[in-house]
Amino acid sequence: AQSVAQPEDQVNVAEGNPLTVKCTYSVSGNPYLFWYVQYPNRGLQFLLKYITGDNLVKGSYGFEAEFNKSQTSFHLKKPSALVSDSALYFCAVRPNDYKLSFGAGTTVTVRA
Amino acid sequence: NAGVTQTPKFQVLKTGQSMTLQCAQDMNHNSMYWYRQDPGMGLRLIYYSASEGTTDKGEVPNGYNVSRLNKREFSLRLESAAPSQTSVYFCASSGEGYQETQYFGPGTRLLVL
Numbered sequence: 001a002q003s004v005a006q007p008e009d010q011v012n013v014a015e016g017n018p019l020t021v022k023c024t025y026s027v028s029g030n031p032y033l034f035w036y037v038q039y040p041n042r043g044l045q046f047l048l049k050y051i052t053g054d055n056l057v058k059g060s061y062g063f064e065a066e067f068n069k070s071q072t073s074f075h076l077k078k079p080s081a082l083v084s085d086s087a088l089y090f091c092a093v094r095p096n097d098y099k100l101s102f103g104a105g106t107t108v109t110v111r112a
Numbered sequence: 113n114a115g116v117t118q119t120p121k122f123q124v125l126k127t128g129q130s131m132t133l134q135c136a137q138d139m140n141h142n143s144m145y146w147y148r149q150d151p152g153m154g155l156r157l158i159y160y161s162a163s164e165g166t167t168d169k170g171e172v173p174n175g176y177n178v179s180r181l182n183k184r185e186f187s188l189r190l191e192s193a194a195p196s197q198t199s200v201y202f203c204a205s206s207g208e209g210y211q212e213t214q215y216f217g218p219g220t221r222l223l224v225l
Contacts (some may be wrong), residue, residue, distance in 0.1 A: 004154075032211050043116075043202060043216040044155075051211045090154060094210055098143060098162055099170060102154035 003027070004093045006103035014111055019081040021106045023074045023091030033074040034092040034100070035065055044090065050074060061085070081110045114138055116217035118203050124223045125193045133188040133220050135203030141215075142208040144186035145170075146178060148199040149219075155202065161186055163208070193224045 003026045013019050025031060032051055036044040048059025055067045065076045074091060091103040119134045137144065142163045147155040147170075157170030159178040167178050175197060177189045186205075190197060200221050204214040 009152075034213070036216075041219075043218045044204075046213050046215065049211075049213060097210065098145075098160050098168075099157055100145075100214060102156075104152055104154045 004091050004101050004103040006089075006091055006106045008106050009104075010107045010109065012109045012111065013081050015083050016080050019076075019078040019085065019108065019110070021076040021089050021091075021108060023076065023103060025072050025074065025091075025093045027093050027095045027101075029095050032094040033065075033067060034094070035059065035063070035074075035076050036090045036092065038088040038090065038105075040087075047076070047089075081108075083110050083112050086110045116203055116205055116215055118201075118217040118220050120220060121218070122221045122223075124225065125190075126225050127194060129193050130189065130191050131193065131222075132190075133201055133203075133222075134185070135187065135217060136185045137203075137205040137215075138184065139205060139207075139215065140183070141205035142183070143206045143212070143214075144180065145204040145206075145214060146176075146186070146188045147202045147204065148172065148197075149202060150199050158188065158201075193222075195224045198222060198224045 005024045034049045035047040050067045058064045089106050094100045116137045145160040146158040149155045156172050161167045161180040164183045179187045202219050203217040206212040206214040
């Protein structure tokens, strides 16, 4: 069975501070890992993914994520958060099939 | 290039009514998906179509049917709507291969009374 956990329902940070959104996974084999962002009343937008290779993945809007196999984690990070980063963030994992499993989501609020 | 489009954007149904949600993509993707999003539960896969002519059940298929009409279009049908099917429905598409990114439509908000 595969699962994705986002241990924090909400993350609050001040603008300009570092932002981290946590994700851990449990899946057999070598997973493909994804981060998506959802703004209010919108669909999901792709941010970045880990397939293989370098553990640090860089994505859209200044986001990056670090794959840690020993800790089975794929945390999303941004060095300096913006108010416009306030949104709902989803981690997703996909083993070697078509089914993408999503975490429950983390609401990020960046205050000015 | 519109990406993934969905119609309608919003729909209200009475219990027992039927409806079809439409999805189309213009990215020449082989694979298409239907998800539902409920608060605190992330997105759950209802059905998917790995390629034209094939469909498979996902995590929560009960109460739904799908049709892959052609490579571009993938519809989701509720034959007899129930209040438990009140949700936001997203269609997605991707290229062939498990490493390919799924791209999502804007969603259909469905309320079943």
